[in-house]
Every structure is written in structure tokens, then in C-alpha cells.
Amino acid sequence: MVDAYLDFIEKINRKIGLDLSQYKRPQMERRITSLMKSCDCHNFNEYFVLLEKDKNQLNRFINHLTINVSEFYRNPAQWQVLQEKILPELLSKSPNLKIWSAGCSTGDEPYTVAMILSEIAPRGNHQIIAADLDQEVLRKAQEGIYHIKSVAGLPPQYVNKYFTRDGDAVQIVDTLKKMIKFKAHNLLKDPFESNVDLLICRNVVIYFTEEAKTALYRKFHQALKPHGILFIGSTEQIFQPQEIGFKSAAMFFYQKI
Ligand SMILES: C[S@@+](CC[C@H](N)C(=O)[O-])C[C@H]1O[C@@H](n2cnc3c(N)ncnc32)[C@H](O)[C@@H]1O
Structure with a gap:
């Protein structure tokens, strides 16, 4: 049947x-x-x-x-680890970082990383690629307009510096927008980036089968530079990362060996 x-x-x-x-x-x-x-x-x-x-x-x-749910500064403790440990280590090896936010949804995640980089390495010539398969969320990400509630989790100084306000809406400033290249990309079939310093893929693979997830992590490993970092979601974990060629760099961060 x-x-x-x-x-x-x-x-x-x-x-x-x-x-x-x-x-x-x-x-x-x-x-x-x-x-x-x-x-x-x-x-x-x-x-x-x-x-x-x-x-x-x-x-x-x-x-x-x-399933496009996203948030600025989602799980703040992890963004703090990124800001205080992971990014400084990556920047000590290369002043200009290539970052890929895979499954970026409405842009909250790549904009968050752009804000952090603007604070800690403003002179770098960084490349941030933000991709998703859903054209509708990419359009929203490029527009950069959000309800005031969606920035509630961000440190207030970031809200003041990187958004303009219009009633209940906030808009990302142009300087930040210019740091990010948004593009349509299907993780299950399109070619991957290469030489990536930091690959952020959070809350995307939770919907994938175990086989698809493992295959994806292997491809992420290939996409990264030696010592590059994969940043995953707070409910995710790579079991036996060494089998793929990763070691743990901090909770939710894996470094290419
Ligand atoms: C729950 S959101 C996560 C957004 C963001 N990474 C975060 O953690 O806040 C999941 C995103 O993954 C995207 N996605 C799902 N399957 C995908 C695929 N095969 N290729 C690229 N993006 C995909 C969805 O369109 C959605 O925007």
C-alpha cells in the first residue's frame, strides 16, 4: 500500500x-x-x-x-561566552572573520553577532553571511524592522546604539545592515561556504533526522577553517564530536581539530 x-x-x-x-x-x-x-x-x-x-x-x-521562531541575543549566557572567550580567540588568529549564520530566520542571530563584533573588533573587515531556505524570513531580515518586544533580551546599550525607534517598532541601523549578506540557501542541497571562522547553526537541526544531522555536521566541519568554531543551539549536543573531527571549546561550541 x-x-x-x-x-x-x-x-x-x-x-x-x-x-x-x-x-x-x-x-x-x-x-x-x-x-x-x-x-x-x-x-x-x-x-x-x-x-x-x-x-x-x-x-x-x-x-x-x-518554524521561524528566533530572538535577539537568544540564550544570553552563550552569547557572553562567544563575546568573552570564543571571538577573542578567533580574532587573535585572524583580525577579519568570516561568519556564517545558517538557518538565520528573521536575522536576529546574525544581527546579534554583528553588534558584538562592532563592539569588540570594530576595525575588522568582517564578512557575515546569513542564510535560510525561507525567502519570506529573509525579506524580513533584510528589512530589519522588528516589534520592540523582540529586543527585550538585548542589553539596553545595544538597543540604543543599533536601532532607531518608531512607536512600537525598532529598525536596525544601516551600518549594521551593511555588515551582513543575506542569501537563500538550503542546507540539505546547496553548496556550502568554505574557510569559515565561526559557523552558527542554532535550533535548525532539531527538526532533522539523526542521519541528516550527522551528515550536516560533517559538512560544517569541512566548511570551517582549521580551529574554526561551530556554535549550536541550547538544546543541541554533538555526541562523540571527535568522530567528526571536533573537540568541545565550551558548552555549545565545538572547535575543528
Ligand atoms: C527555529 S529557526 C532558528 C533561527 C535562529 N537560528 C535561532 O536560533 O534563533 C529555524 C530556521 O531554520 C530554517 N531551516 C529549516 N530547514 C532548513 C534548511 N534545510 N536549510 C536552511 N534553513 C533551514 C528555517 O527556515 C528557520 O528559519
Whole structure:
């Protein structure tokens, strides 16, 4: 008997190049089913027909599946480790850093790193690449306009210095925007960056299967410079990092050996 879910995700992969077989099935299936029901579709076939003919529904589908929650300075203790230990060590080897924020969502993460670098190494000629597969969040990231609530976790001096305020909205200043190059990139199929000093990939692989996750960490290892650092999310951990060629540099930070 045909597995309707597998059939659906195969058609989705052919249509938009997103291979959902590499994401954990229970979470994805639950999300897709709830979305499907909200459109009054009764099965995956009906839902695919709708996605074929209605671009808005397709965008809604991509947006819902990619789970874009982000935050400036998410998990502050880890950003402090980055600022006080990891970045100074990287900067002692190279004054100009190449940083890749993979799965950057609405830009909160690359903007946070840009603020920190502006504070601790303002004269460096740094390159920050911020990428995500979801075009909609990239558009928002490039616009750089957020609700005031989303900067609540940032140190107040950063808010004053790196945003302008307009009512309940705050906008990233141009100097910071210019430090970041945003681009569309699918971690499961597009070519990777190389010679990266710091690779930030947080709260992205939580939705991937174990195999997809391990394969990704191996590719991240290749993308990094020797001694480069991978910064992962607060619920994530690499078991046996030495098997991939990493050693722990601090909690949630792994260094390429
Ligand atoms: C929960 S957000 C994490 C945002 C940010 N890194 C953070 O921790 O605040 C996950 C992001 O991963 C992106 N994503 C999911 N699968 C991806 C893939 N295959 N390639 C690139 N980005 C992906 C989603 O579009 C989403 O914006």
C-alpha cells in the first residue's frame, strides 16, 4: 500500500526542492496535517492539488514548516561566552572573520553577532553571511524592522546604539545592515561556504533526522577553517564530536581539530 505521507513529501521535493524525508516524521506530519485541515483538505492528495494551484497556500506551507521562531541575543549566557572567550580567540588568529549564520530566520542571530563584533573588533573587515531556505524570513531580515518586544533580551546599550525607534517598532541601523549578506540557501542541497571562522547553526537541526544531522555536521566541519568554531543551539549536543573531527571549546561550541 502507498504511504500517503511519503508520496506527498516526494511530490513536495520535486516541486520546491525541500526534502522532508530528512526531517523527523512525527513533527512534520503533525504540522502538515494540522495545516491541511485548516484548509479544509481531507487527505494529502487533495492538499497537494491545492498547493499546486494556490501560490499563497504554498508560501504558507513553507513558512509554517520551517518554524521561524528566533530572538535577539537568544540564550544570553552563550552569547557572553562567544563575546568573552570564543571571538577573542578567533580574532587573535585572524583580525577579519568570516561568519556564517545558517538557518538565520528573521536575522536576529546574525544581527546579534554583528553588534558584538562592532563592539569588540570594530576595525575588522568582517564578512557575515546569513542564510535560510525561507525567502519570506529573509525579506524580513533584510528589512530589519522588528516589534520592540523582540529586543527585550538585548542589553539596553545595544538597543540604543543599533536601532532607531518608531512607536512600537525598532529598525536596525544601516551600518549594521551593511555588515551582513543575506542569501537563500538550503542546507540539505546547496553548496556550502568554505574557510569559515565561526559557523552558527542554532535550533535548525532539531527538526532533522539523526542521519541528516550527522551528515550536516560533517559538512560544517569541512566548511570551517582549521580551529574554526561551530556554535549550536541550547538544546543541541554533538555526541562523540571527535568522530567528526571536533573537540568541545565550551558548552555549545565545538572547535575543528
Ligand atoms: C527555529 S529557526 C532558528 C533561527 C535562529 N537560528 C535561532 O536560533 O534563533 C529555524 C530556521 O531554520 C530554517 N531551516 C529549516 N530547514 C532548513 C534548511 N534545510 N536549510 C536552511 N534553513 C533551514 C528555517 O527556515 C528557520 O528559519
